[in-house]
Each structure stands twice: as C-alpha cells, then as structure tokens.
Amino acid sequence: MKFVNQLSTNRKEILTYGISMFAVLFVLKYLEANFIVINYRLDFFIGSIAILFTVLGIWLALHLVKPKIETRIVEKEVYIDSSIGTEINQDEIERFGLSKRELEVLNLMSAGLSNEEIAEKLFISLNTVKTHSSNLFVKLDVKRRTQAVEKGRRLNIIAQ
Amino acid sequence: MKFVNQLSTNRKEILTYGISMFAVLFVLKYLEANFIVINYRLDFFIGSIAILFTVLGIWLALHLVKPKIETRIVEKEVYIDSSIGTEINQDEIERFGLSKRELEVLNLMSAGLSNEEIAEKLFISLNTVKTHSSNLFVKLDVKRRTQAVEKGRRLNIIAQ
DNA sequence: GCAAAAATCACCCGAAAGTATGAAGTCAAA
C-alpha cells in the first residue's frame, strides 16, 4: 500500500492498536452471545463500529507517520556584524557535546516556548522535553532555562 | 480532540469518506435484509468492518494532515552597523510603558537570574520581583520570562 | 552483530515561577 513506507515500525503503537481491537471484538462477542444488541439495531451497531475504528485508524496514522521535518534551524536573516561573527558556532556545540534534539529544544526555549509547547512542536511527550532540557542544563553547566538561553546566545549556539 | 487542529478542512476528502461510509453501510443493510452474512459469521463480519474502517481512517488521516512545510535554511546575509544593533531602543520602551524597575528586572532576567537572585541584587523582596515581572509580562503581552527576554531582545530593549 | 549513544517516556517530589488580590508609601503633575 501507499502509506506503508511512510510508517515507522513502532511496535508499541501497533501493540496498543491490536489490543484495543481485540478488546472491542471481545465485547462484541459478548454482546452477540447475550443477544443484546444484535437483533435490536444492527445498523446503528455497525455504524458505531465504523466510527470507532475510523477514529482508531486516524489515531494510528497520526501516531505512526513520521513527522517529516526533523531539524529546522531556521535562519531567516543572518545579521553579520563586521567584527563579530553571528554564524552558529559548530565547534562550541561539539565542545559541549550537545545532541541534535537538545539543540532543537534549546532553540525553542530561546524563542520563549514552554516545555509543553516544545513537546507539541516536536511531536514528543512533555517528559521527553524535560529529559532533553535536563541533560542540556548539565552539559551547559547551568541551572535554569534562562541561563541556558543566555549562555547559548553568548556562545553563538542559538539561531539569533 | 487533539488531532483536530492538525487537520485541514479538505471537503473533497471528507465527502469521499462520507460517500464510502454510506456505501458500505448500504451494502450492510442489503446483506442484512437477505440474511446472507448476519447469521453466518458475525465475528468475521465485524472484524472485516473494523479493518476496513481502520484503513479508511488511516487513509483519511494521511490525506487530511496538512503537509508539513519544509523549511529550508535560507541564509540571508544582512550586514548591519554594529552601533545600530546594540543601541537600546528608547522609543520601544516608552511604547510599552515600561518603568525603570521593570526594565531592570527584565535585564537581569535576560542574564539568566532567578527571581530570588534578582531580589537580592536589587535589595527588594521576592514578592516585589514577582509583582514587577508580572506587570512586565502584561505590558509586553507575554506569558513567560523566556518570552519576555526574547521579545525584549528582539525590540532592542535589553542590553545585549 | 553488538555495544554505545541518543531518543523516548514515566513517576515522584520539591522548587521556582506566575496569578490574583489587597494594601500602603512616594512623588510628580494636574
């Protein structure tokens, strides 16, 4: 199928889906055995199933599709001062051993986003953002996000 | 729901989905009327419906999700005078009606200080710092200190 | 193929930040 190559092999998602599907089918079997729904309103019943699994499919797709963009260190304008270079200092990034994700988090931090907003933007959970930022603080040897931003800006790690 | 805002209002897709859904339900009604499938293998039947609508849901999601805009790293080099960039914009300060104290707090914030540290530095209580920062956020129309710092920097309100 | 690094997520807990509200003193301008 067309979308197969767009899907990642996230087993947890698939497992969750499988379990929910079996759970629903199990309930159906129960209902069938007890003649509660089946002889009463089959069309309504089928409709519910359809809607339910449509939602499930949508959920599945949205969680399995890999977000296309990974890195977006966007620099609309690079202001170049005649004396001081405003380019991003790759050496400093390596010196502090910052990962790609940590750098993304740092940049979004400097844009004033909360952890929650960063999580939404990067399609990851709030906890993960916390982990990244926590590691970032250790690596940069700072205590707060404002300090991290300040240091990152000073070292030209952040897109100005 | 969470994914709603990720969806575009593509009416053609929705229409197609609606039509297919009704078509399937129509077929079901036919089968029901003719007692072909219903009494035979309901579980298999339901399973098919589930799979069918799951696929439909996946298809729907994949076609409704807004294509992520690929952001290119366009480096537009803008040469500027070193004097202009570092000058504090007094007009902007007045435009937002920032007081002297609020400005001090903002500057210390941008240096990465905590409210506690700002309080010590300015010889005022923590509560007062909170009041100043709170008023500052209202005036700058921001929600967080990081946002305030970002905006302040962008408007050249903060000493670089 | 396997070990290391990176990325993901969860839970708990305390600290810091931020909101809301009220109040009181200073000081300049109307």
Added chain:
DNA sequence: TTTGACTTCATACTTTCGGGTGATTTTTGC
C-alpha cells in the same frame, strides 16, 4: 491637593520547571 503612576510588600493559590531515577527503544559506529 488630589490624582495617578511607581514602588514596595504580603498571602494564598496554581502552574510550570527541574532533579532524580529507571526503563525501553531507536540509531549509530565499530
């Protein structure tokens, strides 16, 4: 003189941040 902006502080409350820990999965380099 009184009005209004500024500064100061407090209490109570909610939200967000950050530390610590542990775990799984994915990616990557050898």
